[in-house]
Amino acid sequence: MADKEVLRVENLTKYYTSGFIFTKKVVGAENVSFSIKRGEIFSLVGESGSGKTTVAKMILRLIKPTRGKIYLNGKDIYSFNERDYWRKVQAVFQDPYSSFNPFYKVDILLKDALNFIGKTSESEKEKIIKSTLERIGMNPNEILGRYPHQLSGGQLQRLLIARCLIISPEVLVADEPTSMVDASTRVGILNELLRLKDEKNLAVLFITHDVGQAYYVSDRTAVMKEGKIVEEGPSDKVFFEPSHPYTKSLIASVPKIHEKWNI
Secondary structure, X not given: OOOOEEEEEEEEEEEEEEOOOOOEEEEEEEEEXXXXXXXXXXXXXXXXXXXXXXXXXXXXXXXXXXXXEEEEOOEEHHHOOHHHHHHHEEEEOOOHHHOOOOOOOHHHHHHHHHHHOOOOOXXXXXXXXXXXXXXXXXXXXXXXXXXXXHXXXXXXXXXXXXXXHHHXXXXXXXXXXXXXXXXXXXXXXXXXXXXXXXXXXXXXXXXXXXXXXXXXHXXXXXXXXXXXXXXXXXXXXXXXXXXXXHHHHHHHOOOOOOOOOOO
16 A cells, blocks of 8 residues: 555664763764655755764664664564565665675676575576666666676666665665766656656655755655754645744755746
8 A cells, every 4th residue: 555654763863972081972863753655755854964864874774773663564673684674675875886896797786686585597587687777767788797887876876776676675765866976867866766656666765965856756854953853744845834944944055046047
């Protein structure tokens, strides 16, 4: 069902300590709560250091929360073993160049993803890989057989999405997925996320500092400041009827090409 809740976080908090003798508590995230449904893109928006990536890392089980709970389909994420959990929750990170082993060709990297879910037939692997690449607008003949460094940033970012899709996750965490690609490629990746949301009924957590991108792709948006969510709601309401001063300042900072153009 498209309206079924897939991911829910409750009072998610992460504290760090700094210093060796005189230690100080640093807030990574504090009392963060939200949920994401199937077929929905939920955006976390805020400046660098606001806690967005900390939340993503806790959801991906890369770091443990100080307190709070994360539920996948109503079950605590730590009740899953890591292999099963990462089959259901995948990530696209902001640096595509560091996301692939440079010593392996694309074919091997994608086949490794299929090995992760237990696909054994070589002919079946090749069929799935080619169909997945075609689905995201990539020509298999131009991609397969090449090394990561032979591809552009945009191609690598699409390849990351393809690798996630091969595993057929329920949740995709996209952490600044367009920050290292050019403007034309950026639009293509955003449109790809929108299409996958609808076609695969995927739940997407989209993390960005870019207000325009958040409005373009998201159904709902939460604004983070200093580790806390200060405003949350349907994207239209958050961006056109903001209630928090910080949200208003983010929107006001969006550059305009010309004062007479409403863009």
